[in-house]
Amino acid sequence: MLSRRALLSAPLVIAAQQRKSLKIVALETDLTIHPPRKPTYDALQTLGVNSGTVTLRLRTDAGITGWAQSNFGAIEGGPQALRALLEHEVKPLILDQDPALPKAIRARLQRGLQYQGLTGLTNFALAASDIAVWDILGKHAGMPVWRMLGAARDRMPVYSMCGWYYDNDNDLSQYKAQIETALSQGYQAIKIKTGKYSLADDERRIRLAVDLAGQGRRVMLDANQVFNRNEALRRGRLYQQMGVFWYEEPLPPHDMAGYAELAAELDVRIATGENLYLKHQFNDLIQRRGADIVQPDNRRAGGVTEWLEIAAIADAAGLDLASHGGGDVNMNMLCAIPNAIYMESSGPQPRMIDGEVTAPETPGMSTEPKGK
Ligand SMILES: [Mg+2]
Known part of the structure; x- marks a missing residue:
């Protein structure tokens, strides 16, 4: 005893x-x-x-x-x-x-x-x-990271990055097929690329995506940095008339002043951040009111520790956050962030219900390959 x-x-x-x-x-x-x-x-x-x-x-x-x-x-x-x-x-x-x-x-x-x-x-x-x-x-x-961080939710809305440019696709048949596949997989929001060719070509691609998505689903655009300020504004005026949900990376990432001008001029949501590093660069963008939606990438922005701080700075400024890229690491972080609105994704999602993916319950990050 x-x-x-x-x-x-x-x-x-x-x-x-x-x-x-x-x-x-x-x-x-x-x-x-x-x-x-x-x-x-x-x-x-x-x-x-x-x-x-x-x-x-x-x-x-x-x-x-x-x-x-x-x-x-x-x-x-x-x-x-x-x-x-x-x-x-x-x-x-x-x-x-x-x-x-x-x-x-x-x-x-x-x-x-x-x-x-x-x-x-x-x-x-x-x-x-x-x-x-x-x-x-x-x-x-013994907990998934999102629970350990003090979660805001246990599922995330996702969108499909599906409308790329392809070789030999002047008739947009490959583009159309990819969007139709994403919609059939249950996505309630889709993203397409713009800006590679003329404004008229953008209009054709956006019109097709909006028609295919139909009522109640969202279409996002991504220009991948290629415009200068004048062209970004000229195209943005058309994009917003066409009813898209956000206009992503119109300018090179370093042009913070340009983002601030554009965000002030346009009503459509400006989304950017996948090419920014660490909270200091995000803070610069946010202080200038250069974006409506911040989009950290889990390699460039930093890991979980840095993301939570970026999210808090954005939250304090009243801004939403969407991940650049998807998968379980992003899911673990996004579920812990109160102002997160979307996870980027593509392909079939086994845990998707009504356009949302449920968070993994495996302890840790779910980064360990299955079967190891
Ligand atoms: Mg992008």
Whole structure:
């Protein structure tokens, strides 16, 4: 029988054991180069020809492994460069760190990597590290990350990025088929690319998308940075007459003053942010009232830690947030953000009901490949 003293101290011993800090003991990476597929185009880029994925694993002394993937839709050498950053720059800084301190890890990595600049691929590496850290924390707590962060919801409205430019598609038959497929999959909102050709061509593509979507469904446009201020305004006036829900990335991301002018001139919602890095750039855009909807990307904006701060700055300014890209990492973050309105997506969604996808219940980020 335990003494009275032992009985009294038992809960403290258990609490101390539970408090035992985790330690990151190994960083591993894999590189997957995907075979070229039929290219798709937006107004700026060719996607699908050079694509790859870098997988990051952070192993801990408790046997929990945090996973993250960073996907590249273009840039031939991008995955190799990111892998080198993780292996040679991040690894020596993150080993022996406690994953329960993600903000301390972020500060340590930012201090360690600032010499090369905290944007570009450097921030892809920092974001992947942060996502893997949150995967560890969720697994350790036995909860999906969205629940652990204090969720605002358990499902997210999604839209399908389906209306690309294709080779040999002057009659828009491929474009039309892709939109019809997305609608048949249950999406209540679709996004199409604009701006590659003339204003008349844009009008034709938008008209077709709006007609196919019909009453009650939304159509978003994405110009992928290609206009100057005059052209962005000229086209935006037509776009808003056609009743689209948002007008995305009309200008290059650095033209914050141009975004502010455009947002003031047009009634249609201006959406941008997929090419902004860290909360400081978002804060600049938001302070200038340069967007109605902010769109962080989970590689460029930073990981979970940075996203929550960006979302709070946007929320305080009365702005909505939509993710650039989809998947379970975005879902975990978006469900924790009160002003999130959409997750970008494409293809069939097994957990979609009435245009919304339910959040995963797997502990962590759901970044670990199934069956591993
Ligand atoms: Mg975009």
